[in-house]
Amino acid sequence: MSAIQIRDLRFAYPDSEPAIDGADLDVEAGEILLVTGGSGSGKSTLLRAVNGLVPHSTGGSFGGDVVVFGRSTRTHRPRELADVVGFVHQDPEAQFVVDQVEADLAFTLENLGTPPAAMRRRVEEVLDALGIAHLRSRAPASLSGGERQRCAIAGALAAGPQALVLDEPTSQLDPQGAEDVLAAIGRLNTDLGTTVLIAEHRLERAGPLADRAVIVESGRPGLPGLPGPVLAEYPGAPSVTRLGRVLGWDPLPLTVRDARRLAVTVELPLADLPEPAAPGDLLVRGERIRVDLGGRKVLDGVDLEARRGDVLALLGRNGSGKTTLLRALAGLIDVERGAVERIGSVAYVPQHPGSMLFAPTVRREVTETLRLLGRRDHGDVDRWLEALGLESLAERHPRSLSGGERQRVAIAAVAVGGADVLLLDEPTRGMDWPSRAALEQAVRAHANNGGAVVLATHDVELVARLATHAVVLGDGDVVADGDARTVLSGSLFAPQVLRVLPPYLTVEEVALAVGARQ
């Protein structure tokens, strides 16, 4: 019998269209099953149905059956499934109950009435299992995203559940944090045989980890199968898989390692790579910027300039000063030394779009900026809604949207003001592929129309497709600066295609080269 059986599941949130429409899915004991699909496809709802949060905490109309290790969610509430299913949220901040890591790990065990000696041993074991023993006395709020998410997984794991359900556990994390979390999940599965059901947008790392994958589309999961074949036709597949498709490889690779092995036989004429465009007029320039925050030197002598037509990517690990630099360019914080010269107008979109959304509809949210600026002409509203692919969402409430959609609303609401330079802080965090595609298009259009965009990001695939220039920050100053191809080429965190077939950066460039050969 399967560990988790979902039979003809139908569910609609109160007063809404069905979110899940006839889902059947079996999760076998001991496997890692990857669930993917666009925002709003119902994969989150599907996962929440597994431990009974749907329908017990959401309400709504529920049909069909979900049976978890022999217990039906119809008769068992989430708290009565806590000993067999551990649940991890997308947002690592929202799941800590106690303000100390070690005590939080014990929370589930205390609720289950575990005897103190067993409790103590379990906590020590999960601390080691996730490599967080050194964080035991810290407050979750003081941890980095990756550390926090590993602590949250440890909290779900402490009660020794047979299955872990993770809803996009890495979408809010930087690459290092994401890697740590996925490695920990893989280790748990291998060493403890924990059944894992994981939803992810970014498949570069989660794809190879999974035993099987399934794509959810409009409330219905497709046929699960090996990740390679299942993801073959999926537009959100990792770059190497799409590269394999362009080059007609079989089987399709999921990892850079597989792809490299296949790439040995590929001979491509060196196509004309796009030349860096001639520099446009200067829009914003930072000279020897130094910023101190809380007595710590965050930026120390950073030079940076953005010209018309530039898409400038800021790279660097968490805490390297990317956000601070954007805020300094936007004039939100004062620079200690050096100067910021703003020739064009500058606008900034913060990392968490939730901090600015307040209007009842997406359209009113975007219009509001123009109203604040005292403009009567609202023609730009439709242009930006269209540019970011938001027309169909224009009358929705911004807060009912997915993370990626919200981020796009926030960008539209800031960009509509007509600033020459857009400063975007981690714009692709938590975005599914349609949102990413819409964002890329809007950024390109803005740069082509004579604007400039500065992005702080961890997403090298985005940088590869979009950026004309890249700047790497480390320990408060500039480590590398130049056109994107040059900067990424020497990097350990190069995008996938560059690692398989240098000097190509993107699948599109390879496709062009293939076209030239034929």
Place this chain on the structure above:
Amino acid sequence: MHTRTPLHAVTWLIWALAAAFTVQLAPSPVYVAVVIGICALVVEMHAPRTAFSRAFPIILSLAVAFGLLRVLLTALTSHGIGDVWFTLPSFELPRVLGGFTVGGTIEGPVVLQASAEAFVIVGVIAAFGAFNALASHYELVQSAPRAFHELGLVVTVGIAFVPSTILSIQAAREADKARTGGRVVRRGRLLRLVIPVLESGLERAVALAESMDSRGFARSTAARAEQASAWCGLGALVALGGAFVALIGRADAAALGLSIAGSALLVFAVFLASRATERMRYRPRPLTGADWTVRGASLLAPIAVGIAAVAGDSSLVWVAQPLAWPSVSVLPVVGILFLLAPMLVRPIAADRDADEIAAHPVARTAPGVGALIGSKPQ
């Protein structure tokens, strides 16, 4: 369990209550100032670097602002008591609103007396703020009777929202500024700040409730005997506290009745609790000698001041009419100094968190799980 302060949360609670009672019993500004100073010293020495300890100065300044407002209102509405400092234009409120005069003579004794009273409030809030900065709220909940555990935890989680709300106010303010490219628009600004903050808070609350449910919260509820025991305990506390107040207020009959009732409830609570099953607790913090010392010493402060009050010490209360410097006597001062007891305990190094990070820079690589579970690591 690693702990961030050297004393138990209940010890801090007793210490803070002792400080608050002392201020109430000795409302003369001199004594209040000493207690506030002690609170600040203890916070400085022992508070872990959390959002709550950073909030201590904010709480104090809020208390001062509140006090000043109170002084202002009193000065504007109380007249005909003593020396007039100066006179403001005045108007009379309509009958419906009380019919008293606002403005007019501003009198020295009124201002001074109101200031002294406001200062007492600042003192009580300082004790409360110090407790928040010093104690782990969760530790306090863990020590509460089983029947209060669920309720207490919900309150604790609620309190934890305060610092995160302050952060999201900052984020919303910045987003609002970023939106117009730095141009400040005041119209409708409150709405643009309040809605994101409230909605973010609500979203977090829903997510947290789901997380707590997923993690088995409230899976088993307290047995009836435990609930009864807890309520009896609470009743006993209230009755004994009332007896204490009645004693100070020289209502001897009431004090006697209340103390008998309180003692009876206490005995009954202990009897019921002994029949109930124990809740499983993870590494409950043991009480150390330091805890008992601080508890005992702290309680000496209100007791000493109480004795002074019963003995009719006139320095405890200061009145502005006739105007004189507040006087000081030995017994209350010695009593209040007992509140310094936490200073005798060695603090836990403030920058330990930072040390730990430095000590484990690459602690990411964890040992295989199999080595730990089932067999002892070699």
